[in-house]
Amino acid sequence: MERIILIKGKVKFSITLDPTVWIFDERKLDLDTYFDQQEKETNELEEYTKSISKHWDREIIEGAQIPVANKPEKKFIKETLITGSFGIRFQPFLDNAEPFDDAKIVIIESAEQEYTLPIEKAKDIILGFSANGKPLTEDGPVHVYLNKESKNEPIKQIKGFRIE
Template sequence: MEKIILLTGKVKFPITLDPTVWIFDERKLDLDTYFDVQEKEINELEEYTKSISEHWDREIIEGAQLPSAKKSEKKFIKESMITGSFGIRFQPFLDNAEPYDDATTVIIESAEQVYTVPVDKVKDIILGFSKNGKPLNEDGPVHVYLNKDSKNQPIKHIKSFRVE
């Protein structure tokens, strides 16, 4: 089975996607919780301000924390990478390929069928690349979740993405 996927068509820069390296990508999503959590609009400046003020208040009241807690946090992150199910958004890859202005659809080619998605709906697509800590060798290399409602019906055996 081929482990890479091509993103071609009406794009300025055709891209080769390699799901085997996405486990190290900071943009990855935990699929065990992603479909259950309601996504909300986040104001980054407001979140940053809140976290800094909480940190400042905690240091004033409790004093500085010792850095020894970092080891257990690293161990937890490593454990979740070994046992977790992960995905990544498709939109950044499409943005990097820079579709032409006349591009209207993304064609998802799987071994069984061809799916057509309007370009404006691509922002909802998640590419699952790991299940229970293992790559999707049997029916992968990725599973395509078209939206949050497709948790139990991903598109499998993906061959390529083509912009038209």
């Protein structure tokens, strides 16, 4: 049970997080490059519309193309998964827990101490769950990166999150 993390407290739904399955989640972030990237705001609907429009235009002009198996790309993706360091944003999990209106803070419970931050700042948290292709078994199950500047100083040995 030590691999499981709970989001509890002043929330409509208590959430149980299992970091061992996040490697299959499409929302995962590559921590090797994430902290070096410039933050840019994107409108997901607008990006999706542009990509679909581009695809539609290409099919109208060039005609449909038969998909071709791209084995080298699959091999690259597999290599990245078994050697990379990954994380995932905390915000979707916090949103799904639906904090009550009077909830103002998130308490990060670690084995050593508790860390308190406002809910708005907690939405920027990145949960690191893999380092060099391996789960964080010794000081995990996740590392908490509070912001992009905390790349080298994550909070470790996380036991859970409490909303108050």
